[in-house]
Amino acid sequence: MVGGGPAGAVTAGLLAKEGRRVLVLERDKFPRYHIGESLNPGLVPALERMGVRERLDEIGYLRKYGATFVWGAGIEPWDFRFNEGSPYENVHQVRRADFDALLLARARELGAVVVEEATVKDILQDGDRVTGVTYQPKGAATPRTARSRMLVDASGQQHLLARRFDLIEWHDDLRNIAVWSYWQGCERYPGNRAGDTLIENLPDGWLWYIPLSDGTVSIGYVTPVDAYKKEAPRDAEAFVRAKIAESCEVSRLTRDAVQVAGMRTIKDWSYRATRFHGPGWALVGDAAAFVDPLLSSGVTLALRAAERLADGLGRVLDKPECEEEVLQRYQKNYQEFLGVILEFVRVFYDRTRLKEEYWDEAQRAIDPNGLLNSKADFVTLISGLYGTAEIFEPVDTP
Secondary structure (H helix, E strand, O other): OEOOOHHHHHHHHHHHHOOOOOEEEOOOOOOOOOOOOEOOHHHHHHHHHHOOHHHHHHHOOEEEOEEEEEOOOOOOOEEEEHHHOOOOOOEEEOOHHHHHHHHHHHHHHOOOEEEOOEEEEEEEEEOOEEEEEEEEEOOOOOOEEEEOOOEEEOOHHHOHHHHHOOOEEEOHHHOEEEEEEEEEOOOOOOHHHOOOEEEEEEOOEEEEEEEOOOOEEEEEEEEEHHHHHHHOOOOHHHHHHHHHHHOOHHHHHOOOOEEOOOOEEEEOOOEEEOOOEEOOEEEOHHHOEEOOHHHOOHHHHHHHHHHHHHHHHHHHHHOHHHHHHHHHHHHHHHHHHHHHHHHHHHHHOOOOOOHHHHHHHHHHHHOOOOOOOHHHHHHHHHOOOOOOOOOOOOOOOO
């Protein structure tokens, strides 16, 4: 396993839980900073299987019961609650450094061997089949060799195997850049909206506002790379402050706030690998695909896929002759689920629609027979719960 982020930790933990021998090679030393604090209910089953769901409340993470939007043709904020279309009433807003470290520590508890600060130097192959890696732990004089029956690439946007095999396919219409920092002294919504993620539309982009349990709020601006280059901000802090000033809701909630961290920038370009597996290897999480952050779907997609990959690899390790069949089904199911999310993100970026039109589009995507009301379908889709039975059902082997 290359990479100990959420996808790697869950894949490794669930395999180790079943008695499999798992080695995780992680480049960084945890805890390490990562953006993506807002979780969705679709990852709850994976947290339960890992045995960590209750720990999120014990840590004291802020509960998230839904989200608020200033989006579309209307100018008034609108919101939803997860219990309108989900069996899970709430999830959490987390600090990813702590959350990711919790998952990796749990993988260790379940029996995975985790080597941090280990750099993968090369991929080993026997013909077309991947058979392991060479890696070098920090401070080691020479590289070491790890042989594998299956190599899982959970290296995130390092794209270890996708770069090796030239698999990355970019979504040119979603080439965005994000600029963000943290503030204190912000206002919060009352009641069970206090933990809401707020998404607010601006003419050339959008703002996120994610409250955290320690009183800080993550605020960022996302815009197409071309638009960012056109404005060519020399001062990222002044640039984001100007965008906040243009907003209605975020500016209201931050009128007495103080910035308490430096600015960060990342290119949130959407992409996917053209293949998610090959002889002796499989991709999971951001190593396989990344969907625009608009719907906060990244960690949910990673954990749902990690669950199913762990299930599938367990069967492959028992019956190696079924490898191609099982992993092909994993790829097909994963890509179908990603496709639904990606197409809805594209629909959602059409900001000329009323909120009810977004709900109707969600229904057309996941519930064309109208078995539920359209808002419930919207919540189901946003929550990352669509397809957890149909698309991510466990793979069986003969």
